[in-house]
Amino acid sequence: GRVRARDKVGLWIAHLLVQARRPGARVRSRFLGREGGDFGLGPVADPLVPLAGLVSLFREGWRRPVPFFPESSLAFAEAAARSGDRERALAQARRCWEGSPRRPGEGADPWNRLCHRGFPDDEDFAAVAAAVFGPMMEAVER
Known part of the structure; x- marks a missing residue:
């Protein structure tokens, strides 16, 4: 199938390690x-920096629901990088979150609905998406 956001995150973590x-x-x-x-991913100048950020988010997830949804977060990060427009990026992430009749979005997941009560279009969502995908997008090889 297609390369999904969760595949990219998995490769990113393995690549950094x-x-x-x-x-x-x-x-x-x-x-x-x-x-x-x-x-594809290329060399990273200091892999410990993004690894530390990912570990910090993982630990934060033990204290509270962290608003990280691989597909929606990647949609936000990519749209923000392309346009520089936060509102446009949030709209793209919301479309991904909501999904379609043929492909349910991450908002259809019962655990996401329970923990987040709707699309988390706040600064925390944007910061988490940027922390996970920002450094990764800098390492992408085209």
Whole structure:
């Protein structure tokens, strides 16, 4: 199938861990989708910095529901990077959250509905999306 946001996050974490284990190595990682889509990452100057941010978010998730939804958060981060317009990026993330009749969005997940009571279009959502996907998007190889 297509390369999903959760695939990208998984590759990003593995990529950072390998690079942290091999300082100075020019590590490249690639995820190949069956439908021809692929996703590649290049070397990161200091992999411990984004890893520390991800660990911090993970720990925060033990204290409270962190508004991270892979597809919606990636939609926000990509739209914000393209347009620089926060409202446009939130609208894109909301469309992803709501989904469609053929493909339910992350808002249809009962746990997300219970924890977040609707689309979390606040600064916390934007900050988490930027923390997870901002550094990753800088490492993407086209």
